[in-house]
Amino acid sequence: MSIKNTPTLQQLAVQTLLSNQALAISALESMPTSFFPPLFKEAYDGRHMGLLKAMVAAWPFSCLPVGALMKTPDVEALQAVLDGLDMLQSQKVRPRRWKLQVLDLRNVHHDFLDVWTRTQEGALSTETGSEEQVGRDLPRYALRPRLKVVTDLSFSFQLKEHQTCLLQWAQQRKGSVRLCCLRMTICALPVEIIKKVLDIFHPYYIEELELFTNQLLPFLVHFASCLGRMRNLRKLHLTQIYLRTDRVGCPTLTYTEEKCAIKVLSQFSKLNCLQHFSMNGVYLSSDHMKPLFRCLKTPLESLCITVCQLSQSDLKHLSQRQRLCHLKHLVLNGVDLSKIRPTHLRVLLENVADTLQNLELMNCKMKDSQLSALLSALSQCSQLTRVCFYENDFSMAVLKDLLQSMANLSKLILELYPAPLECYDPQGYILVEKFTQVCPVLWDIVTAQRQPNIVAFATRICCECLMRCVYETESRLCWCWQ
Numbered sequence: 001m002s003i004k005n006t007p008t009l010q011q012l013a014v015q016t017l018l019s020n021q022a023l024a025i026s027a028l029e030s031m032p033t034s035f036f037p038p039l040f041k042e043a044y045d046g047r048h049m050g051l052l053k054a055m056v057a058a059w060p061f062s063c064l065p066v067g068a069l070m071k072t073p074d075v076e077a078l079q080a081v082l083d084g085l086d087m088l089q090s091q092k093v094r095p096r097r098w099k100l101q102v103l104d105l106r107n108v109h110h111d112f113l114d115v116w117t118r119t120q121e122g123a124l125s126t127e128t129g130s131e132e133q134v135g136r137d138l139p140r141y142a143l144r145p146r147l148k149v150v151t152d153l154s155f156s157f158q159l160k161e162h163q164t165c166l167l168q169w170a171q172q173r174k175g176s177v178r179l180c181c182l183r184m185t186i187c188a189l190p191v192e193i194i195k196k197v198l199d200i201f202h203p204y205y206i207e208e209l210e211l212f213t214n215q216l217l218p219f220l221v222h223f224a225s226c227l228g229r230m231r232n233l234r235k236l237h238l239t240q241i242y243l244r245t246d247r248v249g250c251p252t253l254t255y256t257e258e259k260c261a262i263k264v265l266s267q268f269s270k271l272n273c274l275q276h277f278s279m280n281g282v283y284l285s286s287d288h289m290k291p292l293f294r295c296l297k298t299p300l301e302s303l304c305i306t307v308c309q310l311s312q313s314d315l316k317h318l319s320q321r322q323r324l325c326h327l328k329h330l331v332l333n334g335v336d337l338s339k340i341r342p343t344h345l346r347v348l349l350e351n352v353a354d355t356l357q358n359l360e361l362m363n364c365k366m367k368d369s370q371l372s373a374l375l376s377a378l379s380q381c382s383q384l385t386r387v388c389f390y391e392n393d394f395s396m397a398v399l400k401d402l403l404q405s406m407a408n409l410s411k412l413i414l415e416l417y418p419a420p421l422e423c424y425d426p427q428g429y430i431l432v433e434k435f436t437q438v439c440p441v442l443w444d445i446v447t448a449q450r451q452p453n454i455v456a457f458a459t460r461i462c463c464e465c466l467m468r469c470v471y472e473t474e475s476r477l478c479w480c481w482q
Contacts, residue, residue: 028058049080056084067105068112073162105151152183180205208235228267235276268295278304302329315344327352331360338365342373349377363391368398375405388416396420407449439471
């Protein structure tokens, strides 16, 4: 055995303790604190559940980031950890070295020992600044010092076994443990379960929420009041929610649906921390879109509207919102702009010219006339680092104008442009020879003004192989042409 592979005395001691679980448990009270993290990790990996439970109850540090070990759901290990908390809470005499304040169940995708080291250095405070703000909004009874359990929750269609285990445990201990879900994803979960989850994990603590639901009316009835209590919410992502008055087979919202919709939209005025708002496949009528953005009380950092329908009136309203004048990220992918006058989009770009870093207008079906109207505004966006114009219908001449307009934007690191219309035949098929001829010409326009980082010109997705032809200093053809 080489000296390099010789185990340390601590490693030998840990292995000895693991071989005798009763000895290890009895030694916890006097064990050096430096032994706890490596012993806990080995106990978890080796599935020594009795020792795991005892170590949670005896943990001598303020935070236990056990989620870093839970790369995959493990009901038995989770139950052992929760049993350890129960053991700790049930002790009438507080253990001499007991310091545990936060049990962190988040899967942070890092090594447990690295995460533990950072938490001791203050990376995970037991009371963040945002929680101090939350504390001012909570009722007095909720402010008593209690052990805190922090987690992220992702629900899809039905509860999984480990989620059921955690929720059942949490529901029985709401009064003795502070339960904080910082990031919550809900996908087509029955309304009854959503109610239960939001009753157990207080909405005040949710910082990121991603929501998909097709149960419109029953969900809105309950969700309106919950949304208004998410005072710490920073990121909100809505997916596949329908609130249009032109739905197939249902031309109008019922009176009850309309009332609930208005109540939900009005709650946005209470989201004082909201910085990132995203809608993907969300169908709102103009009557609903206007009050939604009017209710925003804080400047947004990012606005993402994808695969949605925007009207001329919607874009006009967006361009007039003061809360959208500091955007760093604007994404309108999949929004059909082919029949919308570009005036209001130009005004919006002018409003955010000093802050905008990322602009995505992919698959917007824009034409030459619309892009030409935006060129002056684009040339003013001096902070841009990323742009994407894929899947739009621009001619060679207008693409040249676009590249020349952006020539002085020195911070660009990623530029994605569509191949010009001249690269397609009348039926829309790719003319490969034309593609390989015109793209170097466009590339030369970029390099004549500045030294670019990543610049690509790409065709529409091929219907046969579902790939694109892409030019980045040289042509890379789709599989059909290779």
